[in-house]
Amino acid sequence: MCQHQPRCPDAMAPDHMAARAVARHPEQGWSLLCNGVVSFDDMGEVLPDGRTVPPPHDRKVVLPSQPRVRYVYNTYSMQ
Numbered sequence: 001m002c003q004h005q006p007r008c009p010d011a012m013a014p015d016h017m018a019a020r021a022v023a024r025h026p027e028q029g030w031s032l033l034c035n036g037v038v039s040f041d042d043m044g045e046v047l048p049d050g051r052t053v054p055p056p057h058d059r060k061v062v063l064p065s066q067p068r069v070r071y072v073y074n075t076y077s078m079q
Contacts, residue, residue: 008034011048 002008008019019033029041036048045053 002034004034011035011037017045 002019004020009015011019016035016037017033017039019035019037021031021039022034023032025031026041031039033039038046040046040055042055044055047053
């Protein structure tokens with residue numbers, strides 16, 4: 001039961017990820033939220049009733065752009 005004021009959102013509420021973390025294990029990639037949800041770094045979740053919520057796959061991955069190399073060939077005329 002949450003003792004925070006204001007209370008953390010329930011595990012079934014749409015904003016359940018706004019609950020405070022009561023245990024963090026960044027070296028393992030997860031946190032336990034006050035409402036009993038286990039939140040993973042990849043945005044996946046395990047709900048208190050054991051159901052899993054997979055991470056969203058619609059996230060766009062933006063890779064750093066590679067610098068373009070332009071080759072400029074100089075032509076010298078020999079006289």
